Amino acid sequence: MSTTPHELLNAFDLLLSPQRFKDFGPNGLQVEGRTTIRKIVSGVTASKALIEAAIRAEADAIFVHHGLFWRGQDGCVTGWMRQRLGLLLGDDVNLFAYHLPLDAHPELGNNAQLGLQLGLVPHAGSTGRFGEQELGFIGGRTDGTTFESASALADHVRDVLGRTPTLVGPAAGPIRNVAWCTGGAQSYFEAAIAAGAEAFITGEISEPQAHYAREMGVAYLACGHHATERYGAPAVAGHVAARLGLAHEFIDIDNPA
Numbered sequence: 436m437s438t439t440p441h442e443l444l445n446a447f448d449l450l451l452s453p454q455r456f457k458d459f460g461p462n463g464l465q466v467e468g469r470t471t472i473r474k475i476v477s478g479v480t481a482s483k484a485l486i487e488a489a490i491r492a493e494a495d496a497i498f499v500h501h502g503l504f505w506r507g508q509d510g511c512v513t514g515w516m517r518q519r520l521g522l523l524l525g526d527d528v529n530l531f532a533y534h535l536p537l538d539a540h541p542e543l544g545n546n547a548q549l550g551l552q553l554g555l556v557p558h559a560g561s562t563g564r565f566g567e568q569e570l571g572f573i574g575g576r577t578d579g580t581t582f583e584s585a586s587a588l589a590d591h592v593r594d595v596l597g598r599t600p601t602l603v604g605p606a607a608g609p610i611r612n613v614a615w616c617t618g619g620a621q622s623y624f625e626a627a628i629a630a631g632a633e634a635f636i637t638g639e640i641s642e643p644q645a646h647y648a649r650e651m652g653v654a655y656l657a658c659g660h661h662a663t664e665r666y667g668a669p670a671v672a673g674h675v676a677a678r679l680g681l682a683h684e685f686i687d688i689d690n691p692a
């Protein structure tokens with residue numbers, strides 16, 4: 436089976452409702468390629484390595500969380516932008532990118548899928564969300580048990596994601612309420628504290644959050660931007676590919692950050 440870039444765009448837009456979000460770059464079809472799409476390759480970031488791997492895998496379309504275009508860029512097609520765009524246009528590959536809409540999708544998004552990996556489920560309804568544009572999730576363990584300490588939660592995250600998190604703040608004490616938001620969600624920490632979290636899981640930490648964690652007595656777990664955002668893109672691309680009868684492959688380009 437095959438589809439066109441515009442039919443595929445409609446399918447992604449219908450699922451992810453990008454019009455509901457204020458974002459840092461355009462969501463949807465960022466680079467238009469060939470008109471017949473049989474195979475989608477998904478990945479986290481439209482890096483040169485991913486584009487090259489997708490071309491080797493004979494992708495007609497690439498679906499990512501981090502696309503090419505962001506607010507604040509100078510708009511020049513030089514350096515890394517020239518290389519990545521050159522590969523896409525040279526091979527006639529379509530590039531689809533969805534940023535915040537991909538974080539937010541209640542079942543297939545980055546936050547929902549990270550929760551699934553970690554055995555965490557958000558509280559019902561709006562009590563399970565926090566922060567700007569309600570992107571953050573807050574809840575507990577799927578099996579109803581509590582983590583005996585933030586150290587135990589950090590060990591669990593390490594076992595699931597294959598990467599040791601940076602833990603700041605209180606290591607002891609039971610954790611009933613866990614807040615999480617994938618990627619670079621440092622700025623969500625204070626909202627997570629206000630929502631009653633005893634621990635906050637995200638990708639990265641910046642200098643101020645280490646102090647907030649110590650002073651507010653809430654554990655901060657920086658688990659890797661890439662490591663926490665590996666799950667939404669394949670979930671969404673796989674779902675849409677199955678619905679349209681297309682082939683799909685997730686290609687993970689490792690990133691220590």
Ligand SMILES: [Zn+2]
Pocket residue numbers: 500501617618619660664
């Ligand atoms: Zn990200």
